[in-house]
Amino acid sequence: MGVRERRPVTSVDVAKRAGVSQSAVSRAFSRTASIAPGTREKILKAAAELDYRPNRIPAIMLSGRSGMVGVVVGGLSNPFYAGALEHLVCSLRERGLQVLLVHVDDALTLDDALEQLLGYRIDAVVTALAIGSKAVAKALDALRIPVICFNSRLTGQWISTVSSNNRAAGVVAARVLRERGVMQPVWLAGALRNAASVARGEGFRRGLGAMAGELVSLQGADTYESGYDAVSAMLLRGVRPDGMFCSNDMMACGAIDALCERAGLSCSRDVMLLGYDNIPQGAWRAYDLTTFDQGVGQLVKTACEVLANALEAGGEPVSQNIVIEARLVERGSTAGG
Amino acid sequence: MGVRERRPVTSVDVAKRAGVSQSAVSRAFSRTASIAPGTREKILKAAAELDYRPNRIPAIMLSGRSGMVGVVVGGLSNPFYAGALEHLVCSLRERGLQVLLVHVDDALTLDDALEQLLGYRIDAVVTALAIGSKAVAKALDALRIPVICFNSRLTGQWISTVSSNNRAAGVVAARVLRERGVMQPVWLAGALRNAASVARGEGFRRGLGAMAGELVSLQGADTYESGYDAVSAMLLRGVRPDGMFCSNDMMACGAIDALCERAGLSCSRDVMLLGYDNIPQGAWRAYDLTTFDQGVGQLVKTACEVLANALEAGGEPVSQNIVIEARLVERGSTAGG
DNA sequence: TTGTATGCGTTATCAT
DNA sequence: ATGATAACGCATACAA
Numbered sequence: 121m122g123v124r125e126r127r128p129v130t131s132v133d134v135a136k137r138a139g140v141s142q143s144a145v146s147r148a149f150s151r152t153a154s155i156a157p158g159t160r161e162k163i164l165k166a167a168a169e170l171d172y173r174p175n176r177i178p179a180i181m182l183s184g185r186s187g188m189v190g191v192v193v194g195g196l197s198n199p200f201y202a203g204a205l206e207h208l209v210c211s212l213r214e215r216g217l218q219v220l221l222v223h224v225d226d227a228l229t230l231d232d233a234l235e236q237l238l239g240y241r242i243d244a245v246v247t248a249l250a251i252g253s254k255a256v257a258k259a260l261d262a263l264r265i266p267v268i269c270f271n272s273r274l275t276g277q278w279i280s281t282v283s284s285n286n287r288a289a290g291v292v293a294a295r296v297l298r299e300r301g302v303m304q305p306v307w308l309a310g311a312l313r314n315a316a317s318v319a320r321g322e323g324f325r326r327g328l329g330a331m332a333g334e335l336v337s338l339q340g341a342d343t344y345e346s347g348y349d350a351v352s353a354m355l356l357r358g359v360r361p362d363g364m365f366c367s368n369d370m371m372a373c374g375a376i377d378a379l380c381e382r383a384g385l386s387c388s389r390d391v392m393l394l395g396y397d398n399i400p401q402g403a404w405r406a407y408d409l410t411t412f413d414q415g416v417g418q419l420v421k422t423a424c425e426v427l428a429n430a431l432e433a434g435g436e437p438v439s440q441n442i443v444i445e446a447r448l449v450e451r452g453s454t455a456g457g
Numbered sequence: 458m459g460v461r462e463r464r465p466v467t468s469v470d471v472a473k474r475a476g477v478s479q480s481a482v483s484r485a486f487s488r489t490a491s492i493a494p495g496t497r498e499k500i501l502k503a504a505a506e507l508d509y510r511p512n513r514i515p516a517i518m519l520s521g522r523s524g525m526v527g528v529v530v531g532g533l534s535n536p537f538y539a540g541a542l543e544h545l546v547c548s549l550r551e552r553g554l555q556v557l558l559v560h561v562d563d564a565l566t567l568d569d570a571l572e573q574l575l576g577y578r579i580d581a582v583v584t585a586l587a588i589g590s591k592a593v594a595k596a597l598d599a600l601r602i603p604v605i606c607f608n609s610r611l612t613g614q615w616i617s618t619v620s621s622n623n624r625a626a627g628v629v630a631a632r633v634l635r636e637r638g639v640m641q642p643v644w645l646a647g648a649l650r651n652a653a654s655v656a657r658g659e660g661f662r663r664g665l666g667a668m669a670g671e672l673v674s675l676q677g678a679d680t681y682e683s684g685y686d687a688v689s690a691m692l693l694r695g696v697r698p699d700g701m702f703c704s705n706d707m708m709a710c711g712a713i714d715a716l717c718e719r720a721g722l723s724c725s726r727d728v729m730l731l732g733y734d735n736i737p738q739g740a741w742r743a744y745d746l747t748t749f750d751q752g753v754g755q756l757v758k759t760a761c762e763v764l765a766n767a768l769e770a771g772g773e774p775v776s777q778n779i780v781i782e783a784r785l786v787e788r789g790s791t792a793g794g
Numbered sequence: 795t796t797g798t799a800t801g802c803g804t805t806a807t808c809a810t
Numbered sequence: 811a812t813g814a815t816a817a818c819g820c821a822t823a824c825a826a
Contacts (some may be wrong), residue, residue: 126601126772128578129523129802141813146805153805156811171599177517178804181818184465186514188577191558193543202539206530209560213570218577219527221558234548236582240525240555241465264463279664304720332792345739377742400534404681405714406743435463467819478797483821490821493795515820518802 266430290323302363310367347374408452475503476620603767627660639700647704684711
C-alpha cells in the first residue's frame with residue numbers, strides 16, 4: 121500500500137454529505153447567490169464537519185483576477201519602509217487583497233521577480249522602491265496592470281504615484297534653519313537616483329535663498345553608515361556646520377553620531393539638524409531628532425484608494441499622481457542651546 | 458460597443474500562431490517534457506511575439522501545490538524581524554517559492570488570516586511571531602500543512618521550530634557580568650508570553666548562580682518604550698544596577714537611554730549591559746551595544762531546509778526542532794570604564 | 795516527437 | 811430555489 125496523499129476536501133464532498141448538488145454548496149458560500157436558509161444551514165454544517173474550505177484557485181481561473189497584489193520592496197532595513205509595509209499589508213487585507221511579497225536588489229532581480237509574479241496573475245503591483253530608473257518604469261509599465269509607487273518619479277500609463285511633498289518640506293527645513301540664525305548650512309543627500317532625495321535637496325536649496333551660496337552638499341546613500349561617513353569626511357575637511365538637513369532619518373542619526381564623536385558637536389547645542397521620515401529611532405532619546413512625518417497611515421490609505429480605482433477601471437490603464445504634505449515634527453535636534 | 462477586456466495570452470493563442478498543438482506549447486515551457494529543439498524554438502518565438510507568459514494558476518489546480526508559502530509576521534517595527542523577513546523572502550524565492558505575507562496583531566486576526574491563506578492553497582506557513590500560545594499552536598497544527606516557527610515553543614505534529622539557544626546565551630550573559638565584578642544584576646524580560654524571552658531569563662538566572670539572590674527582574678514588552686519605562690521606574694525605586702541583561706536590543710536601547718537620562722549612568726562606565734538580536738541600531742555609536750547575534754542568515758537558511766524537507770514528505774506531517782548557538786558580539790556597552 | 799482528450803474545483807448560465 | 815452543465819488554461823496519459 122503506497123502513501124495515501126490526503127486529498128483536500130472539495131465542494132463535491134460536502135455536497136455528497138449534505139445530500140445536495142455541488143452548485144448548492146457553491147451558493148452556500150457565496151454572498152450574492154440566493155439559497156434557502158435551511159439548505160444553507162445544512163450545507164454549512166456538513167462543511168464544518170468535513171473541515172471544508174473553499175478553494176480560491178478555480179475562481180481565479182474563471183475571473184482572471186487573483187485578489188493578489190505584488191508588493192516589491194527594496195530596503196526593509198530602513199524602519200520607514202518596514203513600517204510602511206506593515207501598514208500596507210493590513211490595509212490591503214481589509215480590502216480583501218493578499219500580498220505577494222518580493223524583495224529586489226537590482227533591476228535584474230526585478231525583471232525576474234515580476235516575471236514570476238505575473239505567472240500568478242497578480243492584479244496589481246505596489247512598490248516602495250526608493251530608487252527608480254527609466255528601465256524600471258518601462259518594465260513595470262509593460263505588465264499592463266496597475267502599478268502604484270511611493271515617493272517615486274516613475275511615469276507610465278499604468279503607473280500611479282503617491283508621494284509626500286518633498287520639495288515643500290525642503291523649503292520648510294531651510295526656513296527653520298534660517299529663522300534660527302544658521303550661518304553654515306549643510307545638505308546631506310541620499311542616493312543619487314533617489315528621486316525623493318533630489319526633490320528634498322532642490323527645495324532646501326531654494327528655501328535657503330541668498331544663503332545657498334554658503335551651502336555645503338554631501339553625498340550619502342540613504343544608510344546610517346553613509347551619513348556617518350559623509351559627515352566624518354566633511355569634518356576632516358575642516359567644515360564646521362551649524363545647521364544640517366539630511367535626506368532621511370537613518371543618515372541623520374549617522375550624522376548626529378559623527379558630529380558628536382568626531383568633533384564633539386552636539387545637536388542642538390552646536391548644530392540644528394533635521395531629518396526626514398520620522399522613524400521610531402529618531403524619537404529615541406539619544407537622537408531626539410526633528411524630522412518630517414510623511415504620515416505613513418495616510419500615504420498607504422491613499423495608495424490603496426488609488427489601487428482600488430485602478431482595479432475598477434476594468435482593464436483600462438489608470439495613472440494618478442497624488443501628493444501629500446509632510447508634517448514637521450520638532451524635537452530637540454533643532455531646539456537650539 | 459462595450460469595453461473590451463483585454464484577455465491574457467494563453468497557450469492556445471501561442472499554439473495557433475506557431476502552428477502546433479496546445480500541448481506542444483506546454484511542453485516547450487516544461488523542464489521535463491521532451492520536445493524537438495526546432496519545435497521548441499518555433500514556439501518560443503511565437504510566445505515572445507505575443508508576450509505570452511505561462512499561467513501558473515491551472516497548474517496549481519492540477520498539482521494541488523501552489524508554490525506559495527504563507528508568512529505570518531508580528532512586529533515588523535523590530536528591525537530584527539524586518540531583516541529576517543528580507544532574508545526569508547530571498548531564500549524562499551531562490552527555491553522557487555513565493556511569499557504570501559500576512560500581518561497579525563492578535564489570535565483573532567491570525568485565525569482569519571490563516572483561513573484566507575488556505576483558500577489560496579499555500580504549501581506551508583512560516584511564522585516569526587514572537588508570541589505563541591496553545592491556541593495559536595492548535596490553529597496552526599490544524600492546517601495540516603508544514604509550519605515553521607522561529608524562536609518559538611509551539612508544538613504540533615506539523616510544527617517545526619528553528620531557534621537560537623536562548624538559554625545558553627542567558628548563561629553566557631551572566632558569566633560576562635560575573636567575570637567583570639558586577640554586584641547588582643538586573644534582568645529586563647520581554648513580553649510575558651514570549652517563549653524566547655523566558656528561556657533567556659532562565660539561562661541568565663541559572664548562570665548567575667549564587668548571585669541570583671541579588672537579581673532584580675523587570676517586566677518589559679519587547680519595545681524601546683517598554684525598556685525605557687521599566688528602567689525609569691526601577692531607578693525611581695532607588696535601584697542602582699551595575700549590570701543588565703535585556704531580552705532584546707530594542708529594550709536594551711531604551712534601557713541605556715533611561716539609565717543615562719534619568720540617573721546619569723553610562724554604559725559601560727557605570728553599567729555593563731547586554732542585549733539580544735544584534736539589530737543594526739545596536740551598533741550605532743550612540744548605543745554601541747554588546748549583544749547576541751542569532752545569525753539571521755543561518756537561521757533563515759535552516760528554516761528553508763526544514764521547509765524543503767517537510768514539503769518533500771508528501772503529505773505526511775514532519776516536525777523538527779533545530780537549535781542554533783547565538784554568538785556574543787562584544788561592544789562598548791560591556792567594555793568597562 | 796507530436797496531437798487528442800481528459801481533468802483539476804470552482805462559478806455562472808440555463809433549465810427546471 | 812435548485813440541479814445539470816459549460817467554461818477557465820494548463821499538464822498529462824495515451825494514441826498515433
